[in-house]
Amino acid sequence: MGLRDILTGRHTVQGPAPDRLFAITTAYITLQSEHQIDPSGKAAIVFQALATSEFESTLRDMEEVVTATGSDSGTKVSTEDDSYGYRWMVLHNPAGAPSVEDLAVGINAVSSSIETAGYGERLLCAVFAFEDARKQRVYFIYNYKRGYWYPFVPAAGQQQQRSTERELQIKAQIASELPIEPELERWFPLWGIPI
């Protein structure tokens, strides 16, 4: 932010950082084979849905594209709005064939069509769901503004508590393969993830 922007109070929302979404497609192999953290076959992308007819039509086109490209792998798409007014587009691979690559391709199709339509700054994050050996949900969240990943582990059985210890362990395990958000204060939790 330059001096002139400060003086005039001008503020623009930053668009997405260089894309490092596909880092998950190699990192998950290590997660699975060495750390017993298995992909659950679900991923989601979260964005601000503008209440304009143009944005809605962009979304409809996009859903068709994702459904079409996903038909080979059997990926299903569903959308829902959360209580904060953010839209979740959930990609779901059928059981037995959980392919992180397919999910990443689908998520990328959604994000790039939003960007192509000129709404890149509305993208919040992408979430990939995993499960560890103790059946504990482990999420990997990709922050579009930063271009970094971070793990998010909600504590089992407790409302709005996260297991920071487990998250830091996972960071240590995977940091060499996944670009992890270096600033811990930006590991924002996402409560009520619908996947």
Next chain:
Amino acid sequence: MAKPRSSFGKDTGLQARMLLTLFLLGLVYVVFIGVLFAAGAGAGLIVIVALVLLLAQLFGSDKIAMATLGVKEVSPAEEPELHAIIERLCVQANLPKPKVAVIETSMPNACAMGKSKKATTVCATRGILQLLSPAELEGVMAHELTHVINRDVMVMTLASFFATLASLIAQFALFFGGGFGGGYGRNRNEEEDIMIVLLVSVIVYAISFLLLRALSRYREFAADRGSAVLTGRPSALASALLKISGTIERVPSQDLRKAEGMSAFFIIPARTKKSLMNIFSDHPPLEQRLAALERLESQLQSAA
């Protein structure tokens, strides 16, 4: 990939007015410094006093405000919804997460304090948490975060430095009979100098007061705009402003008098009566803010 395109138009008019105000303020200050130097020594002490005041204001004002307002920091477990809203806005604005606080009062309002992105507290009153829907609350919080992003506390404090200095000199001269040149044995020439400095100080203070108020109003518009850009929902903020102002006018005036001094921090000034003249006001009138938000919404709807 297509070139990123903005959903909103440019705010050239607002920026031009803001730059003009800053320019005029600078001009007044330059004249003022010139007069001070022409008057020679004696003013040095006052400049130092003003500098100390400025630093104290810059580094201590948020702490004083937090102490007097009864601001209580809240954990994510206590206020999950407020935290979730702010976290998402921080991701959206690419900001580190500020401290989140609540003021236990039924008056609906919100404020942001702190001089930098790293050391910020955003507060909401209990009243605003109960009054607004999540989307409206998000709009209000985005307005406050935009104040932080735009470094409004810093800009306003620095911009008011010479106004503070001028008012100090005027008061000093009045109370001590213009005695800052050293009491006895003054000649006629020095007396005249002091009178000129006093006069100029009063004028500088008056002009810069009006300019600062104008600047403050422009920055409110900029923060409203920033909120709309951040959330993509200008109408949610408009609806929130309507709800808040409607309630504020219904709150008993005794509460308001207590809160009067803090209005610069708030999203809506805590005042019952309409100001005599808009030029004395540090917040723009509600109708103008709503009109600006309506323009943003129609820009958003017709962006194609």
